[in-house]
Amino acid sequence: MDSVKDPLSDLVAACQNGDETAFRKLVEETQDDVYSLAYHMLDNIQEAEDMTQEVYLHVWRGLPGFRGDAKFSTWLYRITINACLNRRRHFARRLHVIDNEDALEDSIAKHGDPAEATMKEEQRAVLWKTVSYLPPKYRTVIDLFYQKQLSYKEIAELLSVPLGTVKGHLNRARKALAKRLRHKEEAPSAFL
Amino acid sequence: MLSCKQVQDQLPQYVADGEPMSPYYAALRTHLYSCSACQAYAHRLRSVEDALRTCPPVHPSPLLTNRILRTVGRERAEAEEWQPLSWDVWVPIATFIMALIIASASLSQEMLAPVRDTRMAEMLAAWSHFLQSRSSLWGSTKRDLLWAVARGILATIAGLGMGITLAYWSERGGASLQDLEQRLTNTAERLWERTRHV
Numbered sequence: 001m002d003s004v005k006d007p008l009s010d011l012v013a014a015c016q017n018g019d020e021t022a023f024r025k026l027v028e029e030t031q032d033d034v035y036s037l038a039y040h041m042l043d044n045i046q047e048a049e050d051m052t053q054e055v056y057l058h059v060w061r062g063l064p065g066f067r068g069d070a071k072f073s074t075w076l077y078r079i080t081i082n083a084c085l086n087r088r089r090h091f092a093r094r095l096h097v098i099d100n101e102d103a104l105e106d107s108i109a110k111h112g113d114p115a116e117a118t119m120k121e122e123q124r125a126v127l128w129k130t131v132s133y134l135p136p137k138y139r140t141v142i143d144l145f146y147q148k149q150l151s152y153k154e155i156a157e158l159l160s161v162p163l164g165t166v167k168g169h170l171n172r173a174r175k176a177l178a179k180r181l182r183h184k185e186e187a188p189s190a191f192l
Numbered sequence: 193m194l195s196c197k198q199v200q201d202q203l204p205q206y207v208a209d210g211e212p213m214s215p216y217y218a219a220l221r222t223h224l225y226s227c228s229a230c231q232a233y234a235h236r237l238r239s240v241e242d243a244l245r246t247c248p249p250v251h252p253s254p255l256l257t258n259r260i261l262r263t264v265g266r267e268r269a270e271a272e273e274w275q276p277l278s279w280d281v282w283v284p285i286a287t288f289i290m291a292l293i294i295a296s297a298s299l300s301q302e303m304l305a306p307v308r309d310t311r312m313a314e315m316l317a318a319w320s321h322f323l324q325s326r327s328s329l330w331g332s333t334k335r336d337l338l339w340a341v342a343r344g345i346l347a348t349i350a351g352l353g354m355g356i357t358l359a360y361w362s363e364r365g366g367a368s369l370q371d372l373e374q375r376l377t378n379t380a381e382r383l384w385e386r387t388r389h390v
Contacts, residue, residue: 035252127243174204
């Protein structure tokens with residue numbers, strides 16, 4: 001049993017008692033996580049901001065019923081993921097989905113960056129930029145794993161997919177990024 | 193002996209796991225030791241891993257907090273305007289009132305005898321007499337029958353309301369009573385404030 005206290009539990013309890021200042025603080029503390037998840041899932045800044053607003057409306061409505069069985073952040077991510085999935089279904093045609101692994105790697109490898117560099121720091125920046133070209137489903141697991149530091153199991157539960165799918169998505173994204181690096185090493189000026 | 197393809201399939205997970213020394217990866221490590229192509233691939237994967245672990249988070253516009261709070265504030269104002277109490281409060285209240293009506297309709301004059309002298313008993317007796325005069329199931333008129341059916345419907349709704357409320361409260365555990373008390377206090381305060389403004 002997990003005995004670690006949820007760091008947001010006091011704030012959540014204050015919100016449940018109608019404390020508006022606590023709600024503002026809760027939004028300030030968590031909105032970056034919600035926004036980045038929405039941004040990676042929806043691939044659009046404006047959509048992500050609208051979605052973040054919508055998520056906090058759900059949160060405000062659902063707070064009286066939140067019992068703290070799960071961590072608040074887990075509950076928040078679940079709301080965000082469900083809301084984004086609904087939005088994605090709604091705008092399915094607009095989303096760019098690549099399911100074939102070779103096509104994914106080629107797609108990433110072809111994306112150029114105007115500020116190509118050979119230094120390690122800059123190589124890192126190139127990779128960060130390349131991450132933004134990955135399809136949303138890969139960016140979503142990258143965000144949950146690397147930014148929010150959730151375990152494979154937690155991600156699988158949140159996304160309602162098998163654990164192997166989470167590992168598969170992450171490994172395919174890693175391979176695609178490694179391929180991008182190889183292209184750069186072989187033809188450093190190809191993307192200029 | 194593993195092929196390069198097999199090794200390169202396993203390498204992303206191996207590097208992501210921190211290149212563990214477990215026996216599971218023994219064949220992979222042996223291959224890696226002698227294959228420069230796979231070593232180069234592992235090197236690229238380490239760069240990828242490093243980049244992913246240090247990738248800066250994306251931030252929303254600084255105005256987003258206020259937009260969120262405005263949206264929630266509007267919703268709160270609307271909720272306060274149209275629904276001072278949520279269903280889990282007013283359903284039990286309505287259920288209780290219905291149950292009270294049914295119970296009082298079932299009171300006989302004999303049951304009221306011990307407290308006949310009190311003013312409350314007089315009121316209850318008058319109320320009971322009034323209802324019973326209209327609700328006898330054995331009455332022969334259509335109006336009596338209609339009243340009996342209405343009482344049956346009332347009892348069914350009351351039972352359903354009671355059941356739903358009990359299920360909901362029992363699911364929410366002990367927090368609900370405290371929560372209910374808090375919300376009733378808030379609502380009373382709000383109504384009092386409004387009355388004072390009027």
